[in-house]
Amino acid sequence: MANRVDVLLGAQWGDEGKGKVVDVIAPGYQVIARFQGGPNAGHTLIFNGKKHVLHTIPSGVFRPGTWNLVGNGVVIDPVILMREIDALKAAGVDVTTRLLISRRAHMILPTHRALDAASEASKGNEKIGSTLKGIGPTYMDKTGRNGFRVGDLERSDRDNRYAALVKKHEHLLSLYSTTIAWKEAEKEWQDAASRLRDLRIVDSEHWLDERLRAGDRVLAEGAQGTLLDIDFGTYPFVTSSSTISAGACTGLGIGPGSIGKVIGIFKAYSTRVGSGPFPTELMDATGEHIRQAGREFGSTTGRPRRCGWLDLPALRYAVMINGVTELAMMKADVLCGMDRVKLCNSYRVNGIVTDRVPYDLSTGVEPVYETMPGWGDISSELPPALNAYVEHIERAVGVPVRIVSTGPDRAQTLLREGVGAAH
Ligand code: GDP
């Protein structure tokens, strides 16, 4: 029987620390596969005193012998991908021999980026706070059945296909009052696209099926987070892909029965970058303290992240939607030294206490907090107050917290209940 695919994904609003955990557990897998999102993602890995930020390439790339697959559900900007490859090569990482790109993945054109910028500019105060990487317009072309796919680069009429899509985009851009320059980005895009053509482009669903039948272990790496999901996130302040575990099926071409473990990543508190509702947001000195202590500035855009207490109804929702089987709690060190910490157990919505995430999180949702004792420095063991915090979370959401991360480095990772790294 073929092996299962474990899925690792964000259980909050992104930037939970997915990249770090993938890197930590990657030695237990032969294949790491990204299944959605694009260069809006920024996954940070730190080891041997060096920091690497990945946008398109899966976070298994630093583990020798691991295959890294960019699945069909991902949207690819070849310019950003080539920059990533060049940076990794400069750091001495052999990336291209073990990197595979799905022929069915859609490509982000310079005009998609321009459309993203024009759309955001036209929204004024209502803007999503997009990373401006062209994600929304590229997925719109995918579902609108106009998209340009990696496989199109291999066709003899690729230039005509590209030109036809650009023509359509030029028309759309002319409808906006803001003018966005994009033509000067075309040459670099064309150069990068022809380099992409020389990478290992595969029919990834078949390739993955063969690996699974051969007994390989596969880890599907999510981008963004559950509350940014196109269906279940805080719409319209979301991204344009399925960030949830079901997205691993469509984004890789595997059946639901093939999913094994679903590993949800969350921070000991909450953050969000960009606009949209955030019930536990702290607009005070505590929020600023968390931002500074946690270095909460975006890996992709450098924007300050909004910070707040842990939101348990939202985490429980993520566990439910994804079928999370185990959790990893990140950044426990950031709350070190606080006398007391708070967590939101439920919401009060129109005077009624509920632990459900309502349809609209933006108005009238008041967090109901519980205060717990804080903890001091974390050594090789969890201090009792931190352990109590983790156990409270486990009780509230009903799944075990297997990993507690105590710093950004690969080595700063504690495994609970004697659980091995990957299995
Ligand atoms: P991702 O998008 O989910 O991969 O997360 P990001 O890389 O965007 O953001 C997570 C940030 O937190 C990065 O700067 C990591 O280096 C850092 N980080 C991850 N785990 C920990 C941790 O346990 N403690 C601290 N202090 N930082 C961490």
Ligand code: IMO
């Ligand atoms: P990783 O994988 C955090 C947010 C943006 C914006 C909204 C839509 O690093 O966790 P988009 O560019 O997708 O149209 O932006 O989603 N966003 C993220 N926030 N982490 C991410 O990725 C994100 N990718 C997109 O800030 O609010």
Ligand code: MG
């Ligand atoms: Mg990130």
